[in-house]
Amino acid sequence: MKKEYDINALITRFKNKDKIALARLITIIENEPDKVNEIFKHFENTNNESYIIGLTGSPGVGKSTLTGEVTKRFLEEGKSVGIICVDPTSPFSGGAFLGDRVRMTEISLHPNVFLRSLASRGYKGGISRAVFDISLLYEAFGMDIIIIETVGVGQAEFDIYNLVYSVVVILIPGYGDAIQMQKAGIIEIGDIYDINKKDLGGEDIAVQIEMMLDDTIFQSGWRPPVSMTNSISGDGVDDLIQNIMDHKEHLELSENLIEKKKNRFSYKIKELINSKIEKIISENFLDENGILSLVKNTLADGKFKIYELIHNQFKNFKFEVKDKD
Structure with a gap:
């Protein structure tokens, strides 16, 4: 209930x-x-403006542990931190595994920290639909820093870029060669690159990224730096924090922070519109039973008719705007 x-x-x-x-x-x-x-x-x-940082990377690169270490540094500076961890969705319960809480026990009870784990619930980009709303709530609460840690980065997972101001892409030794990094799209979304678990090596990854960055033209005027950290010992985390703050300063001085904020709200407005339309269609036009009926017809008449079936469904569907004002 x-x-x-x-x-x-x-x-x-x-x-x-x-x-x-x-x-x-x-x-x-x-x-x-x-x-x-x-x-x-x-x-x-409410006029509080939080600075929003995104940490993203493949599973196992140490995102949660690094998030904890980064948060510690901000706490030492007297800042309040709101953390949103988007966990993989359980295929059975639909909830989050909450693994992040295990790795951030040391900071989770600090009076200036609030940590929330969310289920991605299959949403594209490894981002829960509620992330934007919760970050707004953190801002209203007065958080100085908001950290969003995502499920992982992949070829289509660029939503984090639209939700934060500084994107930290986390890699580890043995991640792969330059071609794999380009295929994963990490060169396109990162504002800072961090090679974590530096105790295992990683200099080769750092060199490859530096070479790719040297061959890239950055319209914003910001050339992403590459840092190396050990999130267990905390080694290199101060350098990573400095890179994040340098990027923040660059955005503020170049007025690109305003563009980031515009992009963030544009992304949310489009998502709200799509959600409203999806709800209207599912409630008034094509619900789960209707979809199952279409599936049945597709399997009976041939799988290649799926496009025709959907096209015919929408022939009788019409949106009417009552008042454009």
Whole structure:
């Protein structure tokens, strides 16, 4: 049975820096997206601007441990940090494995840290749909830094680029040659590159990335640096933090930070529009039973008719805009 929360009471507690209220509002945002507007209308006069950092990389590169070390450094500077860890979805429960909490026990209870793990739930790019909304909630809560750690990077997983201001791509020794890195798209999305587990080597990876970066033209004027870290010992993490702060300064001075913010909201607006249209279609036109019926017809009449079936379905479907103003 789903528990109902008093949103107004939660908002009051939230504004008094109650982390339990923050946690419950996140739960509502993740599970009941139709109530998001009701929540955010209370924060229209909030002016806090958090700096948003994305850490991404293949599974096993040490993202969670490195996130913990980076967070420690920000805490030492007196900053508050909100962390969003997008975990792989359980194929059975649909929930998150919560493995990040195991690796970040040391910081998870710090008074200036809030950590939330989310299930990716099969959403493209390894990003949960609620990530943008939760980052806005963190901003309203007054977080100085927001760190988004994603499931992993792949050939189509570029959504993190649209949600953060600085993207840190994490690699490890033995990742592969330059061709594999280019195929994975990491040269296209990274603002900073970090070779983690440097105790195992990694100088060859660093050299390959540096060579590729030397052959790349960067329209923004920012040439991504390459750092090397050991997230277990903390070695090299200070250099990584400096690279992130240097990128932040570059964005601010070049006014590219404004463009990043525009891109971030443009991405969310398109996602909201697509979600609304998908909901209208599923509720009024083609629900799961309708899809199953189409599948049945496809299997009976031939798999190549799937395109014709969908085309014919939409012949009788029409959107009408009542008032363009």
